[in-house]
Amino acid sequence: MNITPKDVKDKKNRRELINRFSNSSIQSNIELNLDIIDFFDPKLNKIEREIRAEAKNYDRTTHNLLLTVPGIGDMMSLVILYEIGDITRFESAQKFSSYCRLVKCERESGGKKYHGGNQKIGNPYLKWAIGEIIIHAPRTSPVIKSYYEKITNKFGNKRAKSIMNHKFGVAIYYMLKNKEGFDENRFIQTDMK
Numbered sequence: 001m002n003i004t005p006k007d008v009k010d011k012k013n014r015r016e017l018i019n020r021f022s023n024s025s026i027q028s029n030i031e032l033n034l035d036i037i038d039f040f041d042p043k044l045n046k047i048e049r050e051i052r053a054e055a056k057n058y059d060r061t062t063h064n065l066l067l068t069v070p071g072i073g074d075m076m077s078l079v080i081l082y083e084i085g086d087i088t089r090f091e092s093a094q095k096f097s098s099y100c101r102l103v104k105c106e107r108e109s110g111g112k113k114y115h116g117g118n119q120k121i122g123n124p125y126l127k128w129a130i131g132e133i134i135i136h137a138p139r140t141s142p143v144i145k146s147y148y149e150k151i152t153n154k155f156g157n158k159r160a161k162s163i164m165n166h167k168f169g170v171a172i173y174y175m176l177k178n179k180e181g182f183d184e185n186r187f188i189q190t191d192m193k
Helices: 004-011 014-020 022-054 061-067 074-084 093-099 124-140 140-155 156-179 183-189
Strands: 105-111 112-114
Touching: 004 014, 022 140, 061 156, 074 124, 093 124, 093 140, 093 156, 112 156, 112 183, 124 156, 140 156, 156 183
Parallel strands: none
Antiparallel strands: 105 112
16 A cells, blocks of 8 residues: 555545545544544644745845745745744854764763763754655756765665765855855865765
8 A cells, every 4th residue: 555645635535534544443544544634734824824925024135045945835944934033153064064963072071072962952942843844855956866866875774864964954044144045066076075
């Protein structure tokens, strides 16, 4: 039984998903989940409209710059925009990456370095948002997809995601700092090891 996200998004036909299963318990669970989706869809749409309307008054330039990144949609750009605030508060791309939890932090006290224990430092929402880019960017950009596959073949899936997340974080920092749109060619030419 192959059900895709498009099957669930199709409001007119998603109730037909129930009949794809013969087990009555599974049918009941699917029906309940669809009832929940139907209940929350209009409420979430209303909230999204309100957020978009409010964002127009905030920083439209930065919002539009974020929309140039493959894999960043309207709502994700707003999450990133509001979580970053003013990009000039970060002295460097490395400090921004650290704040976004895209690099490991070292813990040091009294000249001694300790490993671990710093996973909670930084902004978890930015880590999540930037992590989501790598899920969507290969679908919207063949250049990013090809580069991501190359990195995955070289380093493996987990390390490739980490590298790409860090690259997107650095790219976002410089885009916002220099007020320039995303440049795919520059993105794939900068090498991270």
